[in-house]
């Protein structure tokens with residue numbers, strides 16, 4: 324059980340014993356050291372409900388509160404907060420247990436089947452900077468949820484259908500005939516532009532493209548085969564990026580929009596039978612009172628175009644039915660740009676009304692903001708185009724290589740290249756994950772690659788420093804007793820013991836930045852401890868205990884960064 328849960332249960336019991344049964348304890352890690360290590364805020368709410376003076380209730384709660392062996396000091400602060408100071412012996416035992424266990428002994432949940440849907444690129448074009456955040460955040464959520472014991476399904480809901488695929492397939496056939504396909508398909512954006520130009524300039528080509536769309540949609544085997552080839556090719560571009568970025572996504576996680584084709588007419592018919600459809604200018608629309616457009620009228624959720632075509636929304640309804648009926652998900656996290664928020668609200672509401680999404684299933688849009696340039700507008704190239712993700716990743720690695728070379732010129736180049744990959748990709752990921760996902764942020768190479776502050780290089784470097792202590796230590800006992808005596812030891816131990824709470828908080832909120840702030844705090848407290856408490860120069864049990872704190876720090880940094888998809892290094 325996490326410390327937070329442990330204390331929470333005890334405070335709830337004390338509240339009940341003091342005459343406030345079922346009152347929530349609201350226990351959280353304290354925001355400042357003077358508030359203790361954990362703080363319970365539940366007394367105020369309970370006192371209000373009982374029409375009691377909060378301080379008087381707090382006194383009764385403290386009198387009943389049994390934290391023997393957990394806390395060595397409990398005090399009332401302000402209007403009725405309870406500040407809880409953990410007992411050093413309790414902390415020492417927690418650190419020892421974490422070191423002795425696999426994966427720091429993090430408690431496992433009752434497993435749920437959780438899908439994380441992320442990346443979900445449109446396959447007609449090359450991946451660009453707009454795909455970075457969702458990829459990174461989704462991957463961290465996959466890792467965190469799996470780590471605490473959930474059964475996690477990754478899903479890449481790629482855009483692999485729609486009229487432009489007729490045009491792309493036609494162009495593929497043509498450029499192949501001219502022997503240029505391999506060259507052309509190296510860059511999907513160029514390929515797309517060329518096909519679009521052909522489409523606009525040459526009526527015969529446009530007819531061919533339209534013919535392909537019709538044949539594709541009617542399931543013509545020959546065109547389907549060509550379309551498959553294009554999709555596979557486009558996915559190899561994606562896979563190269565996933566690999567470079569260290570995402571867990573692979574071909575097995577792909578289930579694109581096209582997978583739901585056959586269900587679309589069926590589900591639209593069901594919506595009609597349920598009386599949820601309205602015809603609006605020839606289109607089939609679900610109007611929901613809950614959502615208003617700019618004019619203040621119910622916003623339209625279009626599921627079938629005039630002329631019969633289906634849309635993004637229809638496919639997403641098909642995906643929900645599949646995820647609920649076939650996969651039996653308990654929870655589904657859609658990691659997608661926040662600008663699609665209305666779409667997802669309409670989607671979930673429609674699916675609930677249609678009875679396809681049971682109340683018990685927790686489907687959420689995990690929105691994220693945009694990466695901005697210094698001018699406060701979405702970051703683009705100088706000529707106003709989307710920045711290609713391959714180029715951005717290569718630049719991150721190259722910049723990290725310059726940085727590592729300037730610090731450590733004597734390392735062999737091959738080693739510097741390896742370090743640069745972990746540092747460059749780590750910096751890019753961490754810069755993103757350390758900010759609240761809901762807001763936009765301004766992209767800045769210098770700050771993300773800095774060795775100071777809340778950055779990946781700082782944390783990776785902190786890890787190498789701890790490791791260097793072990794290289795110098797020569798002998799140490801991995802089962803030595805931990806003894807917490809100095810304030811700097813206690814502060815570090817408290818932070819280490821809170822790892823489990825933080826991981827659970829990230830899983831609940833889908834907000835990885837809590838883990839980043841936490842790891843930054845651990846690294847900072849380790850520095851303070853390292854300065855205040857000599858490790859290698861001390862002796863006997865004290866030395867052994869401090870080495871254990873160092874070992875727990877290294878393990879926590881490594882595990883925590885691992886949950887963010889960031890590698891640690893032995894030297895850098």
Ligand code: ARG
Nearest residue numbers: 443444445480481482639659
């Ligand atoms: N392919 C879409 C786009 O690029 C994103 C898909 C998000 N996922 C979903 N289930 N709608 O905008």
